[in-house]
Amino acid sequence: MGDQYRVTFAGFDADTDGQNAIERLAMKLGVSTQKVEAFTQGKPLFGSSEKNKCLKQAKLLAIYGFQSKIQEIQTSSSNVANHAANERVFEALDYITSSLIRIEEKLEDLEQRIDGQQKADDDKEEEQWQSDDLFDELDLDSEPKPKSKKLLYTLLSILFVLLIVLGFSLAFPEMVQF
Template sequence: MNELFKVVFVDIAANQDKEQAAELLATKLKTSPSKVQQFFDGRPLFAPTDKTKALKQVKLLSTMGINAKLVNQADNSTTQVIDQERIFEALDYITSSLIRIEERLEDIEQQISQDKSNTSPDETTSWQEDELFEELDFDAPMPTKSKSWLYYLLAVLIILFVLLGVSLFFPDWFALP
């Protein structure tokens, strides 16, 4: 497995101003000045990469008057441990949330089953015996729709397919002079 290195800011060269170096770096890398400032504060500007590419990045920074060094990503195991702890905390939170949701669903299922057992058959059919429903005509026939539009669209579609077929088999007929 290749070792990964990251470029870390050390200091500014003696003949260079920090603001000028920041502006030059931001324009050269086409990034925001806030990211460059974060790099000066100790956060990485580049993603961890192999040694040759990281050395090129250090060389680029040195041409702009910024001193940087390489840090082996394996040496930075404390940040990896912290990241792993944060991941485990997040997984623990998600797991506990799922358990709480499952318990809540079980409570809701129990309440629903109790509600079903508490209702009597007379209560469930009483709404069906209302006189209001007798006035409504539920068996009204569906109005018949005219199929002439369907036939018209089908005829147009067939004509278009025929024209397409003729133009594919006899392209000379449709050639422009």
């Protein structure tokens, strides 16, 4: 990572009208005049960049009558730590991506193996269905056990009683109060 620089405002040329220069520069850059005015008050107009780019920015400002200085920006340890953290995140994402690709390849291999085994199993099943050995093991003559209807009758009787109570309460609401 190279050194970073920023263009700062130093003043106007002697023969330059400040307001006119601000309006022309704002129109050229496609920014608001307030942003250019803020630049004349010490706020940055351009982001930090390489020295060559800052020199080009200073030449542009000189065309419109601005005097400027190029200042080196001190990189703080937090920027270095932030950059290192970003690098670790990118390395982790790269590892995850490559792991996902390997997993996807293994899944494709397993699908191909399973498809091959299923075809072989289907062929074996077709052969087995042709033999009567499977039917010999089954007890096809047994009748299903009759289910008890005691629970059904109990539920129906409770429902019937509740319907009678509901009808009575609707017919005579003054007699039945809950």
